[in-house]
Amino acid sequence: MAGPVPEGVELLRDGRRHDGRLPEDLRPIRMQVGILNNADGSALVEFGRTRVLAAVYGPREPHQRFYILPDRAALRVRYHMAPFSTDERKSPAPSRREIELSKVVREALEPVVLAEEFPRTVIDVFLEVLQADGGTRTAAVTAASLALADAGIPMRALVGGVAVGKIQGVLVVDVDELEDMYGEADMPVAAAPDIGEITLLQLNGVLTREEFRTALSMALRAIDRVVEFEKEAIRRTYLEVGGGQE
Amino acid sequence: MSGEKQLAGHIVVPGEQLPDEVEASPPYVIDDEGVKRATVVGLLREKSDGGGKAFVKLKEIYIPQPGDVVIGLIQGIGIMNWFVDINSPYVAVLSAQDFLGRPFNPSVDDMHSLLKVGDYIKAKVVAFDKTRSPLLTVQGEGLGRIIRGKVVEISPAKVPRVIGRKMSMLKTLEEKTECKIFVARNGRIHLECPNEDLEAIAVMAIKIIEEEAYTSGLTKRIIKFIEEERRIREV
Numbered sequence: 001m002a003g004p005v006p007e008g009v010e011l012l013r014d015g016r017r018h019d020g021r022l023p024e025d026l027r028p029i030r031m032q033v034g035i036l037n038n039a040d041g042s043a044l045v046e047f048g049r050t051r052v053l054a055a056v057y058g059p060r061e062p063h064q065r066f067y068i069l070p071d072r073a074a075l076r077v078r079y080h081m082a083p084f085s086t087d088e089r090k091s092p093a094p095s096r097r098e099i100e101l102s103k104v105v106r107e108a109l110e111p112v113v114l115a116e117e118f119p120r121t122v123i124d125v126f127l128e129v130l131q132a133d134g135g136t137r138t139a140a141v142t143a144a145s146l147a148l149a150d151a152g153i154p155m156r157a158l159v160g161g162v163a164v165g166k167i168q169g170v171l172v173v174d175v176d177e178l179e180d181m182y183g184e185a186d187m188p189v190a191a192a193p194d195i196g197e198i199t200l201l202q203l204n205g206v207l208t209r210e211e212f213r214t215a216l217s218m219a220l221r222a223i224d225r226v227v228e229f230e231k232e233a234i235r236r237t238y239l240e241v242g243g244g245q246e
Numbered sequence: 247m248s249g250e251k252q253l254a255g256h257i258v259v260p261g262e263q264l265p266d267e268v269e270a271s272p273p274y275v276i277d278d279e280g281v282k283r284a285t286v287v288g289l290l291r292e293k294s295d296g297g298g299k300a301f302v303k304l305k306e307i308y309i310p311q312p313g314d315v316v317i318g319l320i321q322g323i324g325i326m327n328w329f330v331d332i333n334s335p336y337v338a339v340l341s342a343q344d345f346l347g348r349p350f351n352p353s354v355d356d357m358h359s360l361l362k363v364g365d366y367i368k369a370k371v372v373a374f375d376k377t378r379s380p381l382l383t384v385q386g387e388g389l390g391r392i393i394r395g396k397v398v399e400i401s402p403a404k405v406p407r408v409i410g411r412k413m414s415m416l417k418t419l420e421e422k423t424e425c426k427i428f429v430a431r432n433g434r435i436h437l438e439c440p441n442e443d444l445e446a447i448a449v450m451a452i453k454i455i456e457e458e459a460y461t462s463g464l465t466k467r468i469i470k471f472i473e474e475e476r477r478i479r480e481v
Contacts, residue, residue, distance in 0.1 A: 059307060059335035070377075073335075112261075114285060117273045118307070119376050121335040149260050152305025152403070154273040154285035157261030194261035195278065234287055235257045238304070 005182045011167045017179065019048075023172045026162065026222055031142075031233035033150050041151025043233075045143035047162075048176060049133035054143035056151040059121035067122050072115040074122045077106035079140055081129040101137050108141045108161070108190040108200035114154040123153060134176040135163045141190040141200060146230055150237075159199055160226035161190035164215040166207060171215050173222045187212075189219035193227050252462045255291030258284045258301065265290075267298040274303045289460055294411070302460060306403035308334040308432045310371045310380040315389075317397060317434035318382065320365045323357050326350050330367065330382060333399065333432045338380040340369060345384055366392040368428070368436065388428075395426075395438035398449050400456040402433035407459040408452060415455065418465060422472040423448040443481040447472055 005011060011018055021027070027048030036042035039055035046052075059073050067074050079101040083092050094102075105127065113123070125147065127140040138161030145159040165175035166185040180186050185205025191198045198220075207215060258264065264282040268275060268290070276283050286305040293300045310316070310332060318338060322329035328345075330338040342350040342357060361367070367382075368389050374380035384390045400408065408429055409416050420427050425439040425448045435452060439445035451468055458464055 061335065061337050114273050114276075117309075118335050149287060149305075152286050152307055152401075154276075155260040156276070156278060156283065156285060158259065192261065194263070194283070231259045231262075234259045238257050238287070239253065 009178065009182075011179060011182060012170060017167070017172060019176070021172075023170055024218060024222070026174045026225065027176065029226070029229050031146060031229055033146050033233050033237045039147070039151075041147040041149070041153070043143045043146035043150060045139050045146065047135050047139050047174060049131055050135050050139050050176075051129070051131040052136060052139040052143045053128045053130055054140070054147035055126045055128075056124065056144070056147040056153070057126075058123040058151070059118040059153070060124075061120070062122040068120050071119050073113075073118040073120075075106055075110055075113060075115060075125065076122055077102050077109065077125045077127065077144070079105050079127045079129070079137070081132060081136070085129045085132045101140070104200060104202070105137060105140050105144060108159060109144055109148070111197055111199050112145075112156045112159055112192050112195075113148065114156065117154055123148075132177070134178075134180045135161075135174060135188070138162050138188050138190060138200075142226060142230065146233060149230075149234060157192035157194035157197075158227050158230050159190055159192045160223045160230060161188065161200060162219055162222040162226055163188040164219045164222075166205065166211065166215075171211060171218060173218050185211075185215075187215055187219065189216065189223065191220060191223045193220070193224050253289065254460050254462055255289035255302070258288045258290050260285050260287065264301060265299055268301050271301075274306075275301050291460075303403050304459070306401065308332070308402040309376075310334055310336065310338065310374040310432075312371050312373055314371045314431040316369060316371060316382075316432040317392070317428075317430040317436055318367050318369055320361050320363050320367065323361075323363065326352075326357075328357070328361055330369070332371075332380065332382075333402065333434060334380070336374070336376075336380055338369075338371070338382050340367070340382040340384065344382075345390075347385060361391060366397050366434075366436075368392055368430070392436060395436055396445055396449065398435050398437065398452055400433050400435065400452065402431070404456045404459045405429060405431060405433055407464075408435065408455050410465070415465060415468070418469060419448065419451060419472075422469060422476075423451065441481065443479045444476075447475045447479070447481075450475070 030046040032044045041056035129136045141161040165183045167183040187203040190200035270277045288303040318330035318332045321331045327341045332338045369382040372381045428436040
């Protein structure tokens with residue numbers, strides 16, 4: 001949505017995208033669980049060149065009493081981009097976009113976290129985008145879900161996220177920065193396949209009704225795979241040490 | 247550690263469906279509209295009595311229960327009570343009156359000289375219902391300030407494994423390391439050992455049990471580890 005595509009860049013050629021992927025292909029995914037010693041739970045998630053680190057603390061009693069909810073734990077999420085995560089240095093101060101995404105990611109997690117088990121406490125989720133190449137909010141939801149599981153916070157299901165975009169009229173899964181900038185639409189989705197719930201759905205750009213339906217089902221299929229990766233990452237952590245680390 | 251380490255069961259992740267025969271134990275196994283689901287990472291394994299499958303949680307956040315004996319760490323001092331970290335989301339409270347066993351007299355009694363920040367106490371949970379702080383008492387046999395030995399911390403989920411079936415693992419540890427070991431429900435363990443070497447060995451053994459809980463042949467490996475270490479250190 002940033003005007004014409006620059007010279008020499010071909011977003012689609014012979015049905016393949018600029019990085020050689022087919023429309024429904026995800027970027028290479030890497031996930032690691034429990035990589036920070038000082039956090040109660042942590043995870044690192046990579047979708048291609050997008051890298052997000054998640055750290056979870058809690059449930060714990062908050063220092064500021066006004067956060068206390070009498071009937072459940074308050075989920076506090078901070079989505080933040082490191083100054084070095086983008087081409088141009090990004091100011092470390094929370095931008096309008098980051099404040100919004102913190103809220104969006106929080107709402108993507110709230111339906112699965114059993115917060116009512118821990119009234120009067122807070123659960124803190126810190127998300128640091130280390131490298132941004134499109135799809136950071138969906139990678140952040142994915143990383144947060146893994147870190148919450150690592151912290152032992154009871155969850156109804158794991159959540160995964162992916163964005164579907166439209167380039168030159170073709171729907172593509174897991175858009176990167178370039179496709180996001182010059183595509184006609186971008187639709188981030190997060191869902192918990194185990195319980196069949198969509199927890200995040202945003203769209204900027206234009207899709208027809210038919211395209212929207214197709215895009216949503218493409219996203220859900222991709223999320224099935226993302227969550228399968230999450231489960232693998234958790235199992236791997238336990239099989240390696242035969243017990244897992246706290 | 248060498249030797250074959252096989253997990254005694256299949257790893258279950260949050261959201262995974264469990265067989266109907268698994269007992270619901272909220273919040274770790276929930277009944278989600280007729281479907282049994284795990285909400286934390288755990289193991290699905292055969293029951294020892296052959297009665298189907300059971301879910302063993304590998305993660306747990308300690309929630310105090312009245313009657314639990316816990317090891318607390320003094321983290322703050324109030325006018326007439328101490329705030330105690332009990333390795334739980336909730337900070338517990340111990341009143342000066344309870345500690346002294348008589349009414350607190352501010353003109354005579356000094357809170358700071360009774361218990362300091364950083365002191366460990368063995369205490370019993372008197373009351374807790376998630377609407378207010380857990381209340382502790384130190385009135386009882388073996389309760390009060392811990393004055394010697396060492397306290398180590400493990401995940402509360404691994405407490406049953408350190409104790410073992412019918413206390414088997416705990417007895418083995420005590421026998422082989424010659425330490426007196428008390429395992430509190432909140433994942434803190436108090437050790438009183440004859441010397442520093444045995445204490446170090448016991449701590450290492452406990453850490454191995456935490457790391458390798460629910461792997462096959464763990465007890466044998468622990469015995470071998472302790473004997474080996476004692477031979478090297480000549481204790």
